Amino acid sequence: MRLADATPGATVRFRGFDATLDTLLQDQFLAYGIAVGQTLSVLQQRPLTIIQCDHTELAVESEVARAMVVAPA
Amino acid sequence: MTHCTNDTATLDRQAAAAADGATPGVFALVGNPNVGKSVVFHRLTGTYVNVSNYPGTTVDVSRASARFERGAEVLDTPGVLALPARSDDEHATMRALLHENLRALVQVGDAKNLRRTLALSLVFADLGLPWVLALNMADEARARGVGVDLQGLSKAIGAPVIETVATSGEGLQRLPEALKHAYASQGPAHRFRYPDAVETVVIQAADWISARLPKTPLAPRGLAVLFLGRDAEVERWLAAHLGAEAQELIALREAAESASPEPLSTALAQARAAEADRLAGAYLRKEVPKAKLLSTRLGRLAVHRIWGLPILLLVLFAVYEFVGVFGASFLVGLTEKNLFGEILNPAMEGFVRAHVPWQWVADLMVGQYGLWTMGMTYALALILPIVTTFFLAFGVLEDSGYFSRLSVLANRAFSLIGLNGRAVLPMVLGLGCVTMATLTTRILHTKRERVISTFLLALAIPCSAQLGVVMGMLSGISFSATLIWLSSVVLVLLTSGWLAAKLIPGRRIPLVTEMPPMRMPVIGNVMKKTAGRLKWYLVEVIPLFLFGTLLMFVLDRVGALPWIIEKGEPLVTGWLGLPKEASAAFVMGFLRRDFGATGLFALGHQLSPLQTVVGMITITLFVPCIASVMIVIKEQGGKIAAAMLGLIMPTAFLVGGIFNMILKHFW
Numbered sequence: 001m002r003l004a005d006a007t008p009g010a011t012v013r014f015r016g017f018d019a020t021l022d023t024l025l026q027d028q029f030l031a032y033g034i035a036v037g038q039t040l041s042v043l044q045q046r047p048l049t050i051i052q053c054d055h056t057e058l059a060v061e062s063e064v065a066r067a068m069v070v071a072p073a
Numbered sequence: 074m075t076h077c078t079n080d081t082a083t084l085d086r087q088a089a090a091a092a093d094g095a096t097p098g099v100f101a102l103v104g105n106p107n108v109g110k111s112v113v114f115h116r117l118t119g120t121y122v123n124v125s126n127y128p129g130t131t132v133d134v135s136r137a138s139a140r141f142e143r144g145a146e147v148l149d150t151p152g153v154l155a156l157p158a159r160s161d162d163e164h165a166t167m168r169a170l171l172h173e174n175l176r177a178l179v180q181v182g183d184a185k186n187l188r189r190t191l192a193l194s195l196v197f198a199d200l201g202l203p204w205v206l207a208l209n210m211a212d213e214a215r216a217r218g219v220g221v222d223l224q225g226l227s228k229a230i231g232a233p234v235i236e237t238v239a240t241s242g243e244g245l246q247r248l249p250e251a252l253k254h255a256y257a258s259q260g261p262a263h264r265f266r267y268p269d270a271v272e273t274v275v276i277q278a279a280d281w282i283s284a285r286l287p288k289t290p291l292a293p294r295g296l297a298v299l300f301l302g303r304d305a306e307v308e309r310w311l312a313a314h315l316g317a318e319a320q321e322l323i324a325l326r327e328a329a330e331s332a333s334p335e336p337l338s339t340a341l342a343q344a345r346a347a348e349a350d351r352l353a354g355a356y357l358r359k360e361v362p363k364a365k366l367l368s369t370r371l372g373r374l375a376v377h378r379i380w381g382l383p384i385l386l387l388v389l390f391a392v393y394e395f396v397g398v399f400g401a402s403f404l405v406g407l408t409e410k411n412l413f414g415e416i417l418n419p420a421m422e423g424f425v426r427a428h429v430p431w432q433w434v435a436d437l438m439v440g441q442y443g444l445w446t447m448g449m450t451y452a453l454a455l456i457l458p459i460v461t462t463f464f465l466a467f468g469v470l471e472d473s474g475y476f477s478r479l480s481v482l483a484n485r486a487f488s489l490i491g492l493n494g495r496a497v498l499p500m501v502l503g504l505g506c507v508t509m510a511t512l513t514t515r516i517l518h519t520k521r522e523r524v525i526s527t528f529l530l531a532l533a534i535p536c537s538a539q540l541g542v543v544m545g546m547l548s549g550i551s552f553s554a555t556l557i558w559l560s561s562v563v564l565v566l567l568t569s570g571w572l573a574a575k576l577i578p579g580r581r582i583p584l585v586t587e588m589p590p591m592r593m594p595v596i597g598n599v600m601k602k603t604a605g606r607l608k609w610y611l612v613e614v615i616p617l618f619l620f621g622t623l624l625m626f627v628l629d630r631v632g633a634l635p636w637i638i639e640k641g642e643p644l645v646t647g648w649l650g651l652p653k654e655a656s657a658a659f660v661m662g663f664l665r666r667d668f669g670a671t672g673l674f675a676l677g678h679q680l681s682p683l684q685t686v687v688g689m690i691t692i693t694l695f696v697p698c699i700a701s702v703m704i705v706i707k708e709q710g711g712k713i714a715a716a717m718l719g720l721i722m723p724t725a726f727l728v729g730g731i732f733n734m735i736l737k738h739f740w
């Protein structure tokens with residue numbers, strides 16, 4: 001499943017990035033604490049995908065959220 | 074010796090410090106963006122630097138002397154999301170680490186986000202400098218039920234750990250003591266090791282560096298880790314100190330890179346993330362589940378799919394009431410009509426006419442184009458109240474954390490013009506002062522974004538001073554006049570932004586941004602920021618207004634004004650359908666757009682509704698003021714600035730003329 005497809009309110013486990021996603025962005029996510037296996041709460045999908053990781057809230061444009069693979073936690 | 078003065082100064086400082094038993098030195102505050110470094114800096118030095126609840130607004134290194142130790146200096150560095158450095162901010166911080174000859178590091182971290190903080194700590198721990206971890210925002214962590222075992226963590230990372238609340242000063246008194254402990258300890262007892270495959274390469278590279286460079290500003294191991302992770306600043310430093318030999322080190326990295334399944338930088342960063350995760354797991358005291366905080370709820374509502382818009386409208390309405398109604402009508406009424414119009418100006422005029430024997434000098438002071446009656450009156454009576462209220466409102470919104478939410482809401486609109494929501498901060502600041510906003514485009518991440526937003530600021534964002542005048546004139550006509558003006562400016566903004574995005578090479582960067590918690594604005598901070606901005610503004614505005622007035626006075630005296638008015642007639646009268654005296658306003662507009670708008674304001678009663686709307690549209694789009702052109706030249710270079718001006722002036726007249734032709738048929 002893609003992060004962009006997760007239901008708002010759900011908790012998901014991060015599985016990885018599409019190889020096509022800019023590596024700079026991948027590094028950026030890792031710096032925010034989003035590593036493989038990390039659980040994330042999906043807060044909303046519109047107008048942007050908003051996720052929470054620990055106590056950091058991130059807004060992610062859908063183009064990027066579609067390149068992030070997650071699984072139900 | 075070429076650096077003789079420098080060396081003497083250093084020696085003097087050392088001698089002075091030796092006398093009172095301390096060694097002077099430079100301490101650097103480092104850490105993630107928006108964790109409170111600048112507030113800590115203010116606490117430690119008494120020097121105020123820009124504090125903002127918006128990630129990435131400190132773009133330069135600031136320095137000031139420390140209060141807690143004589144002779145010592147503190148550096149405030151731009152936030153780093155991660156090291157090795159990738160962004161401009163991270164490069165600036167890395168340069169400071171390499172070139173500042175630091176005595177110690179203070180990592181300011183966010184107590185409620187321990188994992189993120191520690192992932193960065195693991196880089197600092199390898200730099201070989203004494204360091205202290207200050208877990209700031211302890212108040213927010215407590216409110217969320219997050220607690221940290223400080224002693225345990227301190228043992229594990231081999232550095233003192235303190236808990237602070239920078240905004241209240243809580244816990245910062247323990248910093249000097251913690252620093253002493255940091256000097257005393259000889260590095261961590263057991264340091265973090267990377268997984269074997271990478272650790273071997275790190276050791277190899279570190280050994281190689283220490284064999285060739287006996288003295289390095291940062292420990293060889295730290296340099297090795299950063300170099301292997303492709304930190305451009307460290308690579309440059311090594312190349313400068315090793316010359317051609319650096320090739321060997323690069324070869325070592327390439328060999329390791331090709332043997333590794335993923336880029337080395339990723340492997341290193343992932344290893345640190347895993348270790349940070351382990352440490353956080355071990356030293357985070359169990360989170361007590363708490364009810365959702367008001368700040369969290371508000372923050373969520375502000376970007377809510379449905380509630381986001383009404384909240385935005387509410388915010389806009391409040392800002393309009395404060396700036397547009399209270400500032401631009403009520404306060405300006407007091408200053409312009411009552412204070413200046415009825416008291417100051419008549420008194421000034423009486424005094425000057427009575428005491429200055431030369432007619433022309435008196436005219437220069439208090440005549441139609443008088444330095445006092447035109448220049449100072451415009452600047453102080455008309456403009457000052459508007460910008461003051463604007464900067465206050467802006468500061469409150471900035472401090473509350475609303476702007477990051479706004480960047481989420483505005484992202485779609487900005488994507489049309491090749492930008493992302495991050496550009497909302499400079500664009501909104503442009504409504505206050507375009508020049509200041511042009512400087513703020515530095516917070517955007519790519520050159521392309523900076524060029525597009527600079528161009529749009531110069532073309533289609535009216536500053537508050539101008540906005541005040543424009544609104545004042547248009548509201549005198551009708552609401553639909555205001556609406557026509559607004560839609561024309563938005564139309565130009567979107568069209569030209571869309572074109573610029575098509576024409577300027579490069580890719581749009583999608584928005585990925587952190588949204589800091591909504592916070593109650595700190596009044597002291599808002600006041601300091603407003604005062605700083607106002608001072609900057611007045612220093613910029615008053616000389617230009619005076620110079621502009623002087624220019625008008627001279628042009629009028631030597632009879633050049635009639636000449637310009639005549640020459641501009643075909644364009645101004647024919648094409649735009651304005652009275653020919655309006656040419657003078659455009660001349661004034663060269664100096665500042667608000668000055669130009671005020672020039673049209675002075676013609677007020679002579680203008681028909683159609684002429685007012687056309688005039689306002691044209692002057693809004695007309696050349697940006699001299700000060701902002703200077704800044705564009707400084708930030709983007711002369712060529713880009715010239716190209717922008719070359720585009721903007723014809724566009725302004727073109728659009729004004731088109732609206733004149735269309736609206737003529739309806740009015």
Ligand SMILES: Nc1nc2c(ncn2[C@@H]2O[C@H](COP(=O)(O)OP(=O)(O)O)[C@@H](O)[C@H]2O)c(=O)[nH]1
Nearest residue numbers: 107108109110111112124125126210238239240
């Ligand atoms: N609640 C709380 N807010 C803080 C604390 N320290 C800083 N802030 C706020 O956090 C925001 C970011 O602070 P700033 O110093 O600009 O962060 P920097 O980017 O690291 O320099 C500002 O709105 C500060 O008022 C703290 O300890 N507690």
Ligand SMILES: [Mg+2]
Nearest residue numbers: 110111123131
């Ligand atoms: Mg700062």
